[in-house]
Amino acid sequence: MTVTPPADPCPAPFNLARHVLGDSAARLPDKIALQVLRETGAERWSYARLEAAARGCGTGLLARGLQPGDRVLMRVGNGVAFPVLFLGAIAAGLVPVPTSAALTVAEITRMAGGIGPALIVAEDGVALPDPLPCPVMAARDVLAMEALPPCDWAMGDPERLGYVVFTSGTSGRSMAVGHAHRAIWARRMMHQGWEGLAEADRLLHAGAMNWTYTLGTGLMDPWTVGATALVPAAGVPVEALGLLLKRFDATIFAAAPGVVRQVLRGALPALPRLRHALVAGESMPVALADEWRARTGTDVHEALGMSECSTFVSGSPLRPAPRGAAGYPQDGRRVMVLDAVEGEGVLAVHRSDPGLMLGYLGDEAATQARYRGEWFATGDIVRQATDGAISYLGRADEMMNAGGFRVSPLEVEAAFAGLAEVAVTEVEVKPGVRVIAGFHTGDADEAALQERAALTLARWKQPRLWMRVDALPRSANNKLNRRALRALYAERAVP
Structure with missing residues (x-):
């Protein structure tokens, strides 16, 4: 077992959206919080405007008759409406459920059946459940709510349900994962334990906003510390990312290893402002990391995580991982390698971790099946060295x-x-x-x-x-x- 000093308990009462936006908007109202990048330019939103839009959205949602705890199914792509709706719903005490805009009718119908939404917010042309289980609101109406009076922050127990995400489904069935408001409190351990993130940073994340990796590392973490989030708009080709990194002065680049590989295949100018890159989502091949360092002159830091617990093992600028390893348990984490034989076994996280899910919605049996006593078994096979460094070997299945x-x-x-x-x-x-x-x-x-x-x-x-x-x-x-x-x-x- 690896034990580090426990994280400070999440304060109560608490609201995730207030933690993400409230302090930064008060301190840095005119600073650019978000830029949605296109090859022809960027859409810019200040902290003050982003907070006003989110809280106005919360007011608009409540005006439709929604009640605290109601679930809002998000069928929205990579645009400003996504974070405004996500944080606006949470600000008002509602539960947003982001989903990929690429899902088919059959896929989203099954997912909707498991969460019981009270409202669907959708862009034109995006697949909807059939039959519709609730009213549908156009995504364009989200931004129109910016002019409404701000909703009060819905403060409450940090253990209450805050949002729902779906697992990737690569094992055969996508599961609805319920996260508490406290999940954002756990992410503080990543700011230096992985991201090396500070207020002056400009972090460009290449993923879709509905992905928990993008939602956390690409949006909420930068806003929590007062940094600037850079996100490519829908339709921006991967081949353009290298030029966007330079043009918009990105200091940190975050992506899946597969995207890093594609970026290296294209035009990659000198990036004097870039400090390092972050990868997660799948294992980073050593040869790919070597190529990134050779081409950019910067390090790349990997993290292990999952929809159920974000990231908890990583390398960082302060403590780079040994060659071939993913990294070390972040400070404040309790990590165990179960059934270890010569250091190799199943990676597990203690039940007390503030970033761990509440459970799989509507499937208590599946939730309990993931636990070995007080330990949540991730299903990842790893090898832990004597110095605590963890190398990822693959999924158990x-x-x-x-x-x-x-x-x-x-x-x-x-x-x-x-x-x-x-x-x-x-x-x-x-x-x-x-x-x-x-x-x-x-x-x-x-x-x-x-x-x-x-x-x-x-x-x-x-x-x-x-x-x-x-x-x-x-x-x-x-x-x-x-x-x-x-x-x-x-x-x-x-x-």
């Missing part, structure tokens, strides 16, 4: 078994760094027989791939078959989807 040996897909994929983009998973080639399969993109020569495997991997770790794909399947948040790889193999393997 993604670990491969080759000849009785447990094999991390990340270890196998790392063997092909610089040669091709490769992903591996275990597939069933006939009933009861499973082998490691490699999937590669582009014009990679399979003979060369197999030769590299023979030179760098023990025999039982080497892929037994290869399949070329146009692109590796990824979620909306750019996470590799190994389940989709297995489905693709099964589809092609049908006689």
Whole structure:
């Protein structure tokens, strides 16, 4: 177990939105809080205006007859309406539920059925539940509420439900995760334990606003400390991010590793203002981190986290992770490696962590199944070194078994760094027989791939078959989807 000094308890009464915006808007009313970036310019919002819009939105939502605790399903993309609605609902004591604008009718229908929304706020053209479970408000009306009188901050128990997010669903079923207002209090441990974030920073996050990584690291954390959040507008191509980093003087860049890889493929000018980069969402290959450092002259700091508990293990400017490791437990965290054999086991977080979810909405059995006594088992397989550094090996349900040996897909994929983009998973080639399969993109020569495997991997770790794909399947948040790889193999393997 790794024990660090406990975090200060969250004060009560408390409101998440007030914690994010209230102090910064009072201290820095005219400072730019948010810039939504386009290749042709940017939309700028000051702290005073952002707070006024959020609290005006809260007033408008309550005027529609919504009651404290009612859930507001968000069908809104990357624009100012998203944070205004999210924080405005929380300010008024409502519970926002952000979702990806890319979801289909079938997907959002199932999700809505599990949360029971009292209102849906949607942009034109975005899929809605069928049949509609409640009234629908146009997203454009959110910004029109800016002129309304500000709602009072709905103060209350920090343990009460504050917002709901959905897991990525790459394991087969997306789960509704309920977070308390206190979740934002836990994020203070990340400001120096991972982000190295200060008031003078300009943090550009490349992800969609509905993703918890973007919502926390890209928006709420900068506003909590009085920094400026930079977010690309919907439709801005990844290839443009390098130029946007320079043009808008970003000091911190945050993205998924897959996005970092795409940025490095494009035009990347000198970035004299950039201090470092942050990655999360999936493991950062060592070779990719090396390339980022070589191209930009800045470090990249990784974090481990999840929808259920944001991030809690990370490297940081103050304590960089050893090469190949994700980092250390942040100060204030209690972390355990369960069922450890030579330091390798399941990563777990103590029940007392202020950032841990309240539970899966409507599924108490699934919630309790994640606990081992007082420990929440993340499902991540890690190795902890004697100095406390933690290396990520993969999801428990993604670990491969080759000849009785447990094999991390990340270890196998790392063997092909610089040669091709490769992903591996275990597939069933006939009933009861499973082998490691490699999937590669582009014009990679399979003979060369197999030769590299023979030179760098023990025999039982080497892929037994290869399949070329146009692109590796990824979620909306750019996470590799190994389940989709297995489905693709099964589809092609049908006689």
